Amino acid sequence: MTKSNKELSSEQREELLKALKARFEKNMNRHEGLEWNEIQAKLDNNTEKLWSLNEMESTGGEPDVVGYDEKNDAYIFYDCSAQSPKGRRSVCYDREALESRKKHKPENNAVDMAADMGIELLTEEQYREMQKLGDFDTKTSSWVETPSNIRELGGAIFCDRRYDTVFVYHNGAESYYSARGFRGSLRV
Structure with missing residues (x-):
């Protein structure tokens, strides 16, 4: 294939x-x-x-x-994996963020990976809806679609679940961590 x-x-x-x-x-x-x-x-x-x-x-x-x-x-x-998908972790938010890194670049970025897969990043609203179906990202976090006004200032947002609560955070879009990936949606 x-x-x-x-x-x-x-x-x-x-x-x-x-x-x-x-x-x-x-x-x-x-x-x-x-x-x-x-x-x-x-x-x-x-x-x-x-x-x-x-x-x-x-x-x-x-x-x-x-x-x-x-x-x-x-x-x-x-x-719907319990934690952020293992094969999609250690990625920064998008291509612009990836290209802005001078050292220690991650292999890929969430936005391009999702597009290559034919899926869309979950929005914050979708992420919160998903959390009503179970406990997800209790040890990891997931990038979510970032509003353009935040992205234009260099940031990106991600979510996780801790203390039985869904949290939304911010980071520089170029950051990446071994426990942060992204979740996607697909309409069929």
């Missing part, structure tokens, strides 16, 4: 659908009233979105359905 192709082999597709279905059935509280067969039918007709879900899965995101947008007829997937 090449990134430009964005198609999975039949084995990869089967393995991914099996993992997604098992996670869906194990976490019914995240998507009450939704049926797996309807979701799979959508996935079967959208190979590029399946490729993006595989990217989420392979980087440790454990994507799961968290809602349905009736107006746009789209199922909403979020990264």
